Amino acid sequence: MGRLIGGDPSLLRRINAAVVLRELRGAREPLTLSDLARSTGLSRPTVEGIVEGLVDAGLAAESAGAVGDTRRQGRPARRYRFRAEAGHLLGVEVGPHRVSAVLSDLAGRRLGTADRAASEHTGAEERLELVGETTGELLDRSEVARSTLRAVGVGTPGIVRDDGSVRLCTALPGWTGLPLGERLRRRFRCPVLVENDANSAVVAERWQGVAAGCDDVVMVLAGLSPGAGSLIGGRLHRGFGGAAGEIGALHLLGREAFPERLLSTTGEPLHPLDEAAVAEVFALARAGDDLAGKAMERFIQRLVHDVAALVLALDPELVVVGGWAAGLDGVLGPLREELARYCLRPPRVALSMLGDAAVATGALRLALDHVEEQLFRVEGR
Amino acid sequence: MGRLIGGDPSLLRRINAAVVLRELRGAREPLTLSDLARSTGLSRPTVEGIVEGLVDAGLAAESAGAVGDTRRQGRPARRYRFRAEAGHLLGVEVGPHRVSAVLSDLAGRRLGTADRAASEHTGAEERLELVGETTGELLDRSEVARSTLRAVGVGTPGIVRDDGSVRLCTALPGWTGLPLGERLRRRFRCPVLVENDANSAVVAERWQGVAAGCDDVVMVLAGLSPGAGSLIGGRLHRGFGGAAGEIGALHLLGREAFPERLLSTTGEPLHPLDEAAVAEVFALARAGDDLAGKAMERFIQRLVHDVAALVLALDPELVVVGGWAAGLDGVLGPLREELARYCLRPPRVALSMLGDAAVATGALRLALDHVEEQLFRVEGR
Structure with missing residues (x-):
């Protein structure tokens, strides 16, 4: 129900690919092409074409370990899984007294955290440097290449504009007027979502908290x-x-x-x-x-x-x-x-429930929302 | 764009009828079948069938006055208009010190108002009686039959449940726990929408106010x-x-x-x-x-x-x-x-801008929303 009428085959392909990818991500174990055809209602050749495309794009992989009954026929059916390691996300809190960051894969699994102390007198440039140091350390320690970052979420005190610039912030010196999103986009070379800290925190508590x-x-x-x-x-x-x-x-x-x-x-x-x-x-x-x-x-x-x-x-x-x-x-x-x-x-x-981790965790969730929107969104569903 | 795929011809008929009705209501002057076919994208036979049905249902009527060029051919094309007089709506304020009501047709055109004084000591039954008297007088004076009421909106102090009962009201004696919507539904024999008074007022100010x-x-x-x-x-x-x-x-x-x-x-x-x-x-x-x-x-x-x-x-x-x-x-x-x-x-x-009239006007708008939802709603649009 609810699929679009329309004559755009590339749109339909994208929708079908999103459906298959979502199935793979949601599955508890790797799926065969037949599994996928059954659960999506797509034909087996369509599923096969989509899965090949996802493998080429690095978003799906053939599962190494065989699962289930492998002896029914001479050769077990190939199984595929979502490659959560295909991309990474950062959630960053920029607060008056510290900068903290959390790293995850595309499934939202936490790979590590890092933080640096700051003071309420730390200037804007110095604070931005701390963001770079904290996240750099976290990526190095987790052996994750910066180039695999798909999105970065940032929670900060103050009023944030839609474009990620800081409209007004009384808590951090030099922060008002800062094009925070743009500065970090240049650093991370991926989409950066900037959000008010309390807004980030409430998102986190709904995701993984109370x-x-x-x-x-x-x-x-x-x-x-x-x-x-x-x-x-x-x-x-x-x-x-x-x-x-x-x-x-x-x-x-x-x-x-x-x-x-x-x-x-x-x-x-x-x-x-x-x-x-x-x-x-x-x-x-x-x-x-x-x-x-x-x-x-x-x-x-x-x-x-x-x-x-x-x-x-x-x-x-x-x-x-x-x-x-x-x-x-x-x-x-x-x-x-x-x-x-x-x-x-x-x-x-x-x-x-999340205490100190709430703001960075919520920022991570917002980054994940952004990426999932791109990967899994099916119009009308 | 956005029409539903599906094999339900009666749903499609209903959708098409809503589209035609909405065109008729929105038009500044009566429309011909060709006008309607052009603006809706439906075929002329389809439009003709729908308009016949709307006329039978009392929601459309052939326009008495000929409009535009009538001499182009021997006989002018028939023109149709939305029958706003096919149904009526009431907006009612039940306040501590008065009951007031406003009456409109299906186009939201105001046909009259009435009110009655009350006191903060007036009991619940007596206050309900005042609602009956005020609206009865208004209908009589406007020569509108109660049977043509399509919906009644009511604005009241207090917290209102989804079913129209009063969860809590400290301003009106005996009001807490009152199944206000049900009582008035029995009286008016049509849908009754009950809403908090300040909520009604803000709806009114957006509709016709500041x-x-x-x-x-x-x-x-x-x-x-x-x-x-x-x-x-x-x-x-x-x-x-x-x-x-x-x-x-x-x-x-x-x-x-x-x-x-x-x-x-x-x-x-x-x-x-x-x-x-x-x-x-x-x-x-x-x-x-x-x-x-x-x-x-x-x-x-x-x-x-x-x-x-x-x-x-x-x-x-x-x-x-x-x-x-x-x-x-x-x-x-x-x-x-x-x-x-x-x-x-x-x-x-x-x-x-609406002052004293805000609550009743907002209640009327809520009733109108309800009726328009039924008459004009096209899924997916």
Whole structure:
């Protein structure tokens, strides 16, 4: 059902090739041409021609090991598998305090990770260099040639334009206005997908984390400058100008203190983005320090406020809390209580499962989506 | 392009009939069979058969007045038009203080309106009676038979389930749990679409108001219990449980006063839902009363807070302010200032164009959508 009418034989060939390739990729074990003809409804000669083409393109290979009953006839039928190793993808997080990267094959299997520390003062060029070093090291260590990269996904703070340039970013010096996608495309010589970090994180939690199976999800990356990413009907909600979920200013609306003040135990505000100081406050609080405990309470209260505002606006099925807060004991209790109090229909609330890896993992998923769209997309299906 | 392959001739007939009907409805003047054959690409005999069927069904009629050159041949070609009068639709607002209704034909042309006052204490049965009285009067006055109703749209405060029952409504006594859609379906004997009032209002502003041409819109119905409706990519965003935009509790998050308190000039809170008292405060403020002016300032500040939270979460292209605030002089100025201050990408802000009529008009549009879906929908187009 739903195939296109039309007289374009090359389109039809492409569609059929995508169908066969998808079958090969989805199969648990290598398939014979007969298997493929049966499951796709295509004729055996058509399947044979397509598989030859896929083998030539390096996307399919004859399986080395024979599977199943090989003795039924003199010679076993040839079996084919998807060559996930035919291409590779990178997911990269560019954050205020580190650059991290994850490498996978075309099946999304993770081949390795790497990261480098940065500081909130690291300039744009230096930060781009760190991206090059981190990914270069990862490729070398994994013995993967840069030329096999099919796509790179990048998660970054700030508002990102469709072309991958940074519209506005207050967290990274020199980042606003940077043609990030273009710069990295030149480096990697393949498609580069740039996405807001919280948006990447919510994609990751749905792929491999706590939001699996959920289509309506809000994820909050808690920090001194918190951000949120939302899935609506299973799709990223970026907003009209890519600024959806940029909730850093919610704190200010109530005319109350900034998080730097809320978390301070000295009366002096913490330095913005000084996560080490924050970690210290959290550690002190856990150790029973009274002032630090009170500071943490104020911070959690603020987080609850942010999350509640998002929930009232969007009514998601699930709220995922990540960023610093993923490491906070006892953030879920107050959050659930307050949401039950203020929301007419309170959502489920869960901590991030992927933690530190969420942004890079989501960026990898976006790169994979892009490649799968090219390889497997069949119009009308 | 995009027609379905398939062996179902009745489906094909239905598709072709929808195509012809849509052409007739969209035409500025009556069309000949040749006109229709040309614009639809169908054969003339096919068009003729379809038009006969549409005439039998009452959806098309031969046009009385001859149009264009009638002397070219002995007899002018017959011309046909869409019979918008073949069916009627109602849009109904059920609010705390009134029930209002608007009547249209199948082309969405407004034939009349009616309303009845209610109070916030009016019980559910009595309020349903008011719906019957208001719409009965409107139909009688417009000389439209109830049997010609094709669909009724209803906008109501609260969270509405897909089946048209009220999941939760704090504004109308006895409304929570009411099978509103079913009760009205029995009364009107046609499909009844029930929708949250703010959701209806944003649909209306896009149809005939200030949001025409905008796909990403947040509309705030300001009141003692404010609500919001959002369009994302041109579609209503209802949320996972239908509670998106139920921002009544945003006020509470900052631990600040309720609107009843914010608007009070006596130190005693206003009665919840007492809009007369609110109108008086607004009038006093406009007359230069100092206390009332301060009360209004507090109220506007709160409204700005609510809107900013929605904007940060959703990043719409346009914010429409309706409800009471649509009558507030000077609400737009502070709103724009604050949004520019807090939002990384501030949206456009406008007052509702439809004012009091927004909810009923949006409900009418939803009813019209339903009927058009049935009459004109062609799969794959």
